[in-house]
Amino acid sequence: MSAGTATIAVPAVTERKQSGRWLTALLLAPSAIWFFVLLILPLAVVLIYSVGVRAPAGGYQAAFTFDNYLNLPARWTAFKNTLTLAPLGTLICLLAGYPLAYFLAVKSSARWRLILLILVIVPFWTSFLIRTYAWIFILGGRGIPAILDAMGIADVRFINTPFAVMCGIVYAYLPLMVFPIYVSLEKLDKRLLEASEDLGAGPFATFRQITLPLSAPGIITGCMLVFILLMGEYLIPQMLGGGKVFFIGNALVDLFLQSLNWPYGSAVAMGLVVIMLVTVTLYLRATAATGGRRDASLI
Amino acid sequence: MLRAYSILAYLFLYGPIMLIVLFSFNSGLSAADFQGFSVKWYAKVGGNSLMLAALQTSLIVAFTSAALATLMGTMAALALQRVKGPVRLIFDALTYIAIMVPGIVIGIATLIALVTTFEAANTVLATIWPGDAPLQLHMGYGSIIAAHTLFSMALVIVIVRARIAGMDRSLIEASMDLYADPWATFRQVTLPQLMPAIMAGFLLTFTFSFDDYVVANFVAGPLNTLPIYVFSSIRRGVTPEINAIGTAIMMFSLVMLFSAQLLLRRKSAPQRA
Numbered sequence: 001m002s003a004g005t006a007t008i009a010v011p012a013v014t015e016r017k018q019s020g021r022w023l024t025a026l027l028l029a030p031s032a033i034w035f036f037v038l039l040i041l042p043l044a045v046v047l048i049y050s051v052g053v054r055a056p057a058g059g060y061q062a063a064f065t066f067d068n069y070l071n072l073p074a075r076w077t078a079f080k081n082t083l084t085l086a087p088l089g090t091l092i093c094l095l096a097g098y099p100l101a102y103f104l105a106v107k108s109s110a111r112w113r114l115i116l117l118i119l120v121i122v123p124f125w126t127s128f129l130i131r132t133y134a135w136i137f138i139l140g141g142r143g144i145p146a147i148l149d150a151m152g153i154a155d156v157r158f159i160n161t162p163f164a165v166m167c168g169i170v171y172a173y174l175p176l177m178v179f180p181i182y183v184s185l186e187k188l189d190k191r192l193l194e195a196s197e198d199l200g201a202g203p204f205a206t207f208r209q210i211t212l213p214l215s216a217p218g219i220i221t222g223c224m225l226v227f228i229l230l231m232g233e234y235l236i237p238q239m240l241g242g243g244k245v246f247f248i249g250n251a252l253v254d255l256f257l258q259s260l261n262w263p264y265g266s267a268v269a270m271g272l273v274v275i276m277l278v279t280v281t282l283y284l285r286a287t288a289a290t291g292g293r294r295d296a297s298l299i
Numbered sequence: 300m301l302r303a304y305s306i307l308a309y310l311f312l313y314g315p316i317m318l319i320v321l322f323s324f325n326s327g328l329s330a331a332d333f334q335g336f337s338v339k340w341y342a343k344v345g346g347n348s349l350m351l352a353a354l355q356t357s358l359i360v361a362f363t364s365a366a367l368a369t370l371m372g373t374m375a376a377l378a379l380q381r382v383k384g385p386v387r388l389i390f391d392a393l394t395y396i397a398i399m400v401p402g403i404v405i406g407i408a409t410l411i412a413l414v415t416t417f418e419a420a421n422t423v424l425a426t427i428w429p430g431d432a433p434l435q436l437h438m439g440y441g442s443i444i445a446a447h448t449l450f451s452m453a454l455v456i457v458i459v460r461a462r463i464a465g466m467d468r469s470l471i472e473a474s475m476d477l478y479a480d481p482w483a484t485f486r487q488v489t490l491p492q493l494m495p496a497i498m499a500g501f502l503l504t505f506t507f508s509f510d511d512y513v514v515a516n517f518v519a520g521p522l523n524t525l526p527i528y529v530f531s532s533i534r535r536g537v538t539p540e541i542n543a544i545g546t547a548i549m550m551f552s553l554v555m556l557f558s559a560q561l562l563l564r565r566k567s568a569p570q571r572a
Binding site: 030 | 305308309311312313316318319370371372374375377378379382386390393396397399400402403404407408409410411412413446448449452456503510512513516517526529530533537541545548549
């Protein structure tokens with residue numbers, strides 16, 4: 001079929017090298033164009049708009065001012081909510097997920113391990129919208145409050161509270177925390193645990209001195225994945241916080257789709273991206289410090 | 300103790316989903332109490348033309364963006380194993396930025412960039428167009444597919460490159476030694492080895508696009524995708540019909556996910572994406 005390229009001759013070597021370079025460029029071209037038009041260009045537009053002013057009818061008017069950035073404290077509540085509930089949610093996911101990951105990696109029988117692990121990951125890939133909706137169903141007026149009411153405890157509200165948002169967060173992101181911790185615990189040499197026991201260390205000392213440090217890469221990866229996704233969260237606060245508990249993402253939707261203040265919204269978006277970049281840098285440093293490898297894997 | 304805790308954790312993970320499934324078969328109108336088994340909500344969903352139109356849109360968008368992303372991502376992954384230096388660094392950086400920047404920021408960035416471009420383009424088109432009704436660019440299939448393809452492509456690059464890294468090189472060398480030309484080697488040796496990762500990439504990115512609300516909400520224009528339809532229904536109130544739609548969507552995602560898992564695990568035990 002493609003006999004044309006199969007010439008076996010010495011001068012063809014440089015020719016092939018040349019054509020190989022063309023082939024590489026050709027293979028990379030579509031993705032390069034896509035990255036440029038749909039990632040670099042839009043982010044550059046956000047950066048440019050963030051120093052502009054709002055046009056009278058909404059949208060963008062060219063200008064060069066840092067007023068939008070100086071004005072960021074006006075949306076302080078959104079930043080405060082995100083920067084408190086995202087770390088708190090990450091911490092709860094860690095505390096809830098670690099024992100489960102430990103059970104899967106160390107205590108469960110080898111026969112069931114894979115199935116149990118898949119059962120943890122499956123919810124992460126099923127409809128996010130429906131899983132969050134399930135909590136409206138559970139915590140909403142005709143869910144748990146109705147049951148409590150029947151038991152004589154009236155007027156309990158869960159929906160549109162930080163508690164409801166936290167339920168949604170832990171429910172949505174627990175699988176993402178468990179998986180990397182499981183991976184690092186599974187690699188742990190079980191003989192180390194026996195050695196520690198033989199040397200007279202109690203279960204707590206063994207855990208603190210061996211299991212915990214050796215699972216640190218998994219903990220860091222899991223926390224990072226959950227934290228990054230939580231920072232940009234929009235649907236959970238929207239559905240379970242009902243406008244009372246809102247994140248930066250909710251402020252962005254409000255600024256872009258409701259008040260049509262694109263320049264200010266762009267500044268808020270830049271603020272979010274900068275916070276995330278700083279966190280990731282700190283993360284990379286922390287991973288380098290523990291000498292751990294990254295075990296990021298979502299699938 | 301640990302075992303009991305784990306059982307509780309699984310109940311926490313599956314309880315809410317089971318509740319949705321259970322109440323989708325509730326014959327009563329009230330979402331709160333179960334009055335008997337019925338499939339009437341499924342029948343109602345089946346006759347909901349708005350929902351069916353949204354489903355059709357979602358399937359078109361998910362299929363097209365996943366196919367484009369799989370093709371372009373695989374091409375890039377293949378090329379990246381042959382390049383070093385700045386080009387590779389730039390692609391690595393772009394891939395991680397595309398995955399890491401929150402969907403909401405990608406959504407607004409794409410929205411304002413496209414709106415600005417379309418406005419400028421439409422002005423130009425209006426002046427140079429020969430007929431009375433000039434071509435107008437606007438948000439729709441093109442913008443959602445393009446935006447979904449970005450994230451999906453980055454995901455495919457990561458998955459396929461992981462597979463390439465874990466691939467058995469000796470087979471390629473053997474093929475070369477047996478005088479197969481590069482194209483034959485690619486078609487008969489490399490591609491079959493990469494196929495599970497490529498298929499898994501397609502299924503995962505299809506699932507992502509099919510499930511996405513945040514990005515689509517910004518760039519869909521007048522179009523309704525299934526998540527957009529479901530989200531607006533939820534805002535109007537909790538009904539058993541949403542439970543039925545939700546159950547159907549979850550079943551569909553499960554089938555996609557399990558196919559992806561099977562493909563990724565087939566003959567690829569030592570390495571992970």
